Amino acid sequence: MKELEVPFFSVIVPVYNKGPHIKRSINSILNQSFRNFEIIIINDGSTDNSLEEILKFKDYRIRLFHRIKPGPGASPARNLGISQAKGEWIAFLDADDEWFPYHLERAYELISHFPDVYIISCGWQIKLKDQIAENAFFKRYKKYKLMKINLTFYLNSCLMREAPICTSVALIKRSSPICKDLFPQVIKRGEDLFAWLKMLCFHKEMAWSNYIGAIYHTDSVNMLTQKAPAPYELFRGNLINHLTIYLNEKERILFKKYINYLKKEVLIIKLWVEIREPMKKYLGMYTDIIFRVLIKLIKLIPTSIIVKFIK
Template sequence: MKPFFSVIIPVYNKGRYLDRAVKSALNQSYADLELILIDDASSDESSDISRGYKDERVRRFRRMRPGPGGYAARNLGISLARGKWVCFLDADDEWLQDHLAIVRKAVKEHPGCQGVSTGSYLQKEQSWVADNYVRKHFESHVFELCEYLQARLKGLELITTNTIALKRNFLTEGSLFPEGSALRGGDEATWLKLFLQGMKMVRLPVPTAVYHLDADNMVTAKISNATGKHPVLSRVESVLPQLDDREVKRLLCRFANRKTIAWARVIKESKGIPLAQLKRLNFQGLDMYCVFAAMAMLFLPGLVFKQLIGGVKSQFWTRRFF
């Protein structure tokens, strides 16, 4: 009998944390699941740890070459999934025990939705901080494309890979995540792709996942990872010619501009004026945030800019990981 959930965990050199993630999935109060471990050509003890699980719900697969961001591993997991709904969990994070039970209940209560997303905690040392959506909202809400874009432009964190569940028969043929074309930023482009396909997603105001802010748990802000076009910009540019709704086009352009500014900031903090990124800004989507950020990058010295951004980042713990 096919399970209700397929849980996909990409694994690349996460031996130090893997057992925590796997046990948090296998010990769920709602147990109708299969756990798909995709070893992304790990060179540490991750493979040995994966082979040690005897639970019959665990399925193991290994890729011969690692894929940046875990995108290729997730895509392989989706192609192998047998469950009605697909979930993801990073190998260095964890779920609270009732995560899948809460998602299953939401699936029953919102039969017209193809996605369910819960909240999460950011954990560092002894500090646990709920995401900003959880802190500001007390009821579930169904999002479609425009509302999703408006919420993201306000800085609300609606989806992470650890919190999203997707109806498998809604996922189209081919790669869901942008493997081979992005080193980072691909998750956000993937959620946008699904909303553009007509996804309805219910966001629950309940934190059920824990994002551990360990030193080797984060996608680093390397210049090499912020070159070229942000995957969101590439996605927006590919769909704009097909759209007639001017408001949707404006929101998409604003959203793409925000992501372009984020990459430009990485370059500015590291080595100078990010002209190549700033030239990608779409005038149709310019707002005061983008204008101010672009002017600061162009005219402020690097040290002054970093100090200014440092003041913004000091609100990190109260505004969520923006």
């Protein structure tokens, strides 16, 4: 990309205390085979050496913005990045993840094949220490090169724990009517899940390609750990239910089923965080067996009762 050229992609990277990893993430963007992009880095009030590491890069495509007060969550930073984006399409990369060099090139090919879509994604790898795995949706559908995913397909895949999208492989078209403030700023967890769900509810479909675009690092600092809270806030007020205004009656039935599933998943996370470790002190090696039985029982409990436990 020449200095005065309008970028095709705007890559948004929110950064909060990711000093050990931000260099890796930025380099993975700069090493892209597709060159027409800008990088929008939002320093979200970092108190470590993140800013120092960012300033070492002198590439003219990097635009740096600062938020003095961090959070809550990454939503305000991502929304700020969206408001400053110049590209036709907006890509997201978490500061502790990284892209493969061909990611934007393959994304461009997917967009060219489906010019009418507003959200796209691909496969990704999950890395935990020395172990690497492909995400479940990719493993099931990697024999298909390019495909459209409608809302029904999306929700059913999520119900099978096979979501076709995560933040570091998500790209959205900037001209989408719901692009502004896409990420809800009233919650700290689950804001990305909400954003992609909102895009699918509104636009009804997305496009997907069978390549691995990113590595999702689960062992980095500040990652969601066993001590982190579950995304309870998704179900407070009318945040999630508000999305039903975009749905027809048939879609609402499946949507409700998915939301009930999410509520039970949140309770399982809550129990894992708050109960599993204390249980180990008394039950030792039997803890995981008992916990698996507990999870099966939770799935049989009516959602109306589940809600009382996640408030």
